[in-house]
Amino acid sequence: MGCAVVLACLSFLLLCALLPATDALGFTCTAQPEATCQALVGYISPNTTTLKSIQSLFGVKHLRSLLAANNLSPTTLPTATVQATDTVIIPFTCRCSNGSGISDRSPVYTVQKDDGLYYIAAAVFSYLVVYQDIQLVNRIENASLIYIGQELWIPLPCSCDQVDGEKTVHYAHVVAEGSTVEEIATEFGVLEQTLLDLNGLASPNALMAYQAFDVPLKACTSKIRNDSLDASLLVPGGTYALTANNCVKCSCNSAYNWTLQCHPLEIALSSDSSCPPMQCSDALSIGNTTTTSCNSTACSYAGYTSQNAILTDLETKSTCPAPPPSPGLSPNGNGNNHAAKTDIGMFGWNFLVTAMSILLSVQRI
Numbered sequence: 001m002g003c004a005v006v007l008a009c010l011s012f013l014l015l016c017a018l019l020p021a022t023d024a025l026g027f028t029c030t031a032q033p034e035a036t037c038q039a040l041v042g043y044i045s046p047n048t049t050t051l052k053s054i055q056s057l058f059g060v061k062h063l064r065s066l067l068a069a070n071n072l073s074p075t076t077l078p079t080a081t082v083q084a085t086d087t088v089i090i091p092f093t094c095r096c097s098n099g100s101g102i103s104d105r106s107p108v109y110t111v112q113k114d115d116g117l118y119y120i121a122a123a124v125f126s127y128l129v130v131y132q133d134i135q136l137v138n139r140i141e142n143a144s145l146i147y148i149g150q151e152l153w154i155p156l157p158c159s160c161d162q163v164d165g166e167k168t169v170h171y172a173h174v175v176a177e178g179s180t181v182e183e184i185a186t187e188f189g190v191l192e193q194t195l196l197d198l199n200g201l202a203s204p205n206a207l208m209a210y211q212a213f214d215v216p217l218k219a220c221t222s223k224i225r226n227d228s229l230d231a232s233l234l235v236p237g238g239t240y241a242l243t244a245n246n247c248v249k250c251s252c253n254s255a256y257n258w259t260l261q262c263h264p265l266e267i268a269l270s271s272d273s274s275c276p277p278m279q280c281s282d283a284l285s286i287g288n289t290t291t292t293s294c295n296s297t298a299c300s301y302a303g304y305t306s307q308n309a310i311l312t313d314l315e316t317k318s319t320c321p322a323p324p325p326s327p328g329l330s331p332n333g334n335g336n337n338h339a340a341k342t343d344i345g346m347f348g349w350n351f352l353v354t355a356m357s358i359l360l361s362v363q364r365i
Contacts, residue, residue: 025133026157027170027214028198029094029101036104038234039094039158040069041172041212042087044126051088052078057124058090059107065091068240074249075267089239094158094170101170102137102155111150117143120152127174127210128156157212163194168216169236177209188215189237220252222260223313228303235260244304247275248286262301263287280314294320 029035043054051066055078060066067076069089082088095104109120117131117140135143137155146152159170173184181204185192192204198214201207217236224231230243233250237258240251242265250262264278264286278286280299289298296319302311 025136026100026102026155027159027172027212028099028200029096029159029161030099031096031101031160033097035096035160037094037158037160037169037232039092039101039103039156039160039170039172040217040236041090041092041128041156041158042174043090043128044174045082045084045086045088046123046126047084049082050078051076051080051082054082054088054090057107057109058092060090060092064242064246068242071239074242074265089171090156092156092158094160096160101157101159102133103158105153107154107156109152109154111146111148111152113148115146115148117146120154122210125154128172128212129154130211157214159214163198163216167219167234169219169234171215171217171236172212173215175207175209175211175213179207179209180204181207184213184215188217190215218258220256220258220260222250222262223300224260224303225311228311229306230303244301244310245275245308247310248278248301248304250301260301261287276308276310278310278312280312284314286310286312291319294318 031037043058045054051063054060055063055066063078064074066072066088067074069091072080092106093104094101109124111120115124117134121127121129121131121134131143133155134140134152138152140146157172161170162168171188173188175184181192181195181201184190185195195213195215196202196204198216207213219234219236222233222235224233233241233243235241235250235252237252237254240249242249243262247265248262249265250260252258252260264275278301280286284290284297284299286299286301289296291297295316297314297316300313300315302313304310
């Protein structure tokens, strides 16, 4: 038994020596201290499991949040199967402190028999963290000494920083072996240089497999008011969010020019759910548009209040093209569509003759 323990310890130390050092905890985050935001990680399931199991592993409070992040129907059952090697997007709250961002005291993992810090980081959480970070935030003096039943905070990497002056949702993408920065940039629609700068890489050749890579996801703009309870709602492309006490579904799709599209949720998530009116007028409700001969009027979601009242925004746009200029009128209204030309006319000739006579008279004198 003693030899087995010694061999295990030697193997662990050798593995640690081969692993890249962790320079900083989480992703770079220069946002104001203790700022929080929504972030995402891409969890690669090591085996066949269910959405419920993944929800439990990451401590996601509501299944609907997991469904929304993965663009799955709100009616998807928690027992839905997730195949091995499938990527499931995990939503969580990010907190920035001391120039870096990590998940806000979640998820919490309970140590099982035969677990080790490296195994938990690599196998259980699919390389989303490195074992040194788990050791640091949990103040573990000896990385090889953890015990069954011990609860460990898993510090998922994240950020709340704007990118190129725009609000984005930061996504931790685990780099696959053989992957390149160019491929990642193409997959997520991000500039290659932006990825290099965010992740502190001097060149694409510095990319390493099995590490969490910071990818900023473009989010949709919205008409939600600043005084709304969901004013900070940020929805990245290809996902949706349920808001206003699960009464409204807001989707982000590039097909709508990256503008948030919100509609009343068509199904009730619970038997006691009750949603307030969502209308701009008697004839127009949230998400609907009416069109007349030359105008388009849309009713948009603008937020909700603590009294469970839905805020709306009514906007009318002209859809008819500008009328062409009237025949014979120039754009500046001078009645001439051609370049200016000299037209002396009768009055001009009389003036010219008089002026010449006066000039000749002066010369004679």
